[in-house]
Amino acid sequence: MLKSSFFFTLLLMCLGSISTANAQKAPLPPNGQQDRAFWVKSLYKISYPVIHHLAMGTLKQQMPLELGPGYYSDAKQFTYLEAIGRTLAGVAPWLALPDDNTEEGNMRRQLRQEAVKGLNNACNPADPDFIRFDIDDRQPIVDAAYLAAAFLRAPKALWAPLDSNTKKYLITGFKSLRTRSAAYNNWLLFAAIDEAFLLQLGEQYDPARIQFGLEKMKEWYAGDGWYSDGPLFSMDYYNSFVIHPMLIDLLSVLVTQKKSDTATYHIALKRMQRYAEFQERMIAPDGTFPVFGRSMTYRNAAFQALAQCALLKQLPETLSNGQVRAALTAVTKSLFAGNQNFDKNGWLVLGLNGHQPMLADAYTSTGSLYMATLSFLPLGLPADDPFWTEPAAPWTSVKAWSGQSIKKDYKVNY
Known part of the structure; x- marks a missing residue:
């Protein structure tokens, strides 16, 4: 009985970011459906x-444009497509x-419904939110x-319902990207996934862009589950922002x-x-995580790889759903239980946990920040999936501390 009480006290302390003393007086931790x-x-x-604003034709009008220090390009050419693509990539499995x-x-x-309407708008040259792929x-x-x-991730929900003109415009837009080369790092996977999408549609694609990305990822594997982001290793979250999830999506298409x-x-x-x-x-007992490397304003997108393993029902044997x-x-609670990461109109602000533009x-x-949707991939699992129904359990740092x-943790050799 004592052991059980101790377990629940620890779990409450972690999920609610409260002290052990307070946890002893708190109600039982939320179940999976409340978490969901x-x-x-x-x-x-x-x-x-x-x-919503894309569907209404008011995205460019209403979305604020906040820039990181020293922003070096014309953000108006990119930020809206950034917001659209990154938002939909995370929300797609749920939709x-x-x-x-x-x-x-x-x-x-x-x-x-609004996402489909918005995409049709964005591919209409007469619409205020028209987006272009062929810029220099x-x-x-x-x-x-x-x-x-x-x-x-959601072909039937997001691609199939688009009108024929939208599909033609997008296919042409993706093919137009071949006039430019990707940066010599994780960007090679971007170029490859663009071509993989065309391949999946049965369209003409460039196998060289796919193969180059795959070969470089093989070359840049550093070991023990980590890839180098280019020839030199960088200690950041790009293995999760991009490399692991996009490599898995790419290989899934190719298979x-x-x-x-x-x-x-x-x-x-x-x-x-x-x-x-x-x-x-x-992930620390209070739900925080280490701040290191670039792009920390992508917030919880740092955990896309873990989230994708859950979505694919491929969590390692060492980790339970709970x-x-x-x-x-x-x-998620550490970042979004309050309003510190939103402006008065509900748009994300530059920062990790609050308005921290210097970061x-x-x-x-502003459009870059919508990478934050990428940790929500497990919402693509139905509510009766074990990920949501298994009892909550303490994670490693909770138990360790x-x-x-x-x-014990040991390296792997694959």
């Missing part, structure tokens, strides 16, 4: 302004769920890649289209699972 409701509320709050008459289902249906800059390679990820063998996919998956173990261990959900819920990079604008037994 909080996730849904948070994702809706983040994504609604982008999707792909079937309709129902629950409160969540009604929210999901509204966003999906390589940034659209990145922004298109997140849009491609959204279509690959489906019989352009790659399953063994290559499974090696990449095992590496992502190993990296996910590190990600889970990075502990991963509890850990990611703690992160933004020279390539960061409260004297509980934890699994």
